[in-house]
Amino acid sequence: MADLEELKRKRDQLTAKIQQAEARQRANAKKADDRVKVLVGAAVLHQQTQSTDKRAALLALLDGFLTRPAERLAVLGKDGQGSEAFKRLVGDAE
Known part of the structure; x- marks a missing residue:
């Protein structure tokens, strides 16, 4: 019976580690997406304000x-x- 409880404990620990890794992966993907959005926005802003x-x-x-x-x-x-x-961003501050 102790072996079963130990296996369940290890399973729960592994599940928690998997959830943490998935959360880190989602956070990193969001950071990458946000960076692309900012850079694309900056490029469009620059081009469209000439x-x-x-x-x-x-x-x-x-x-x-x-x-x-x-x-x-x-x-x-x-x-x-x-x-x-x-x-200010487009160089037209009054």
């Missing part, structure tokens, strides 16, 4: 894409023409 026309097109795209009020405010600002942070 002219006034492109900047206006980017604002129009973001206006259609952003749905959460807090995100819209953070990116588009109150007037929809770009928040102060957006303007």
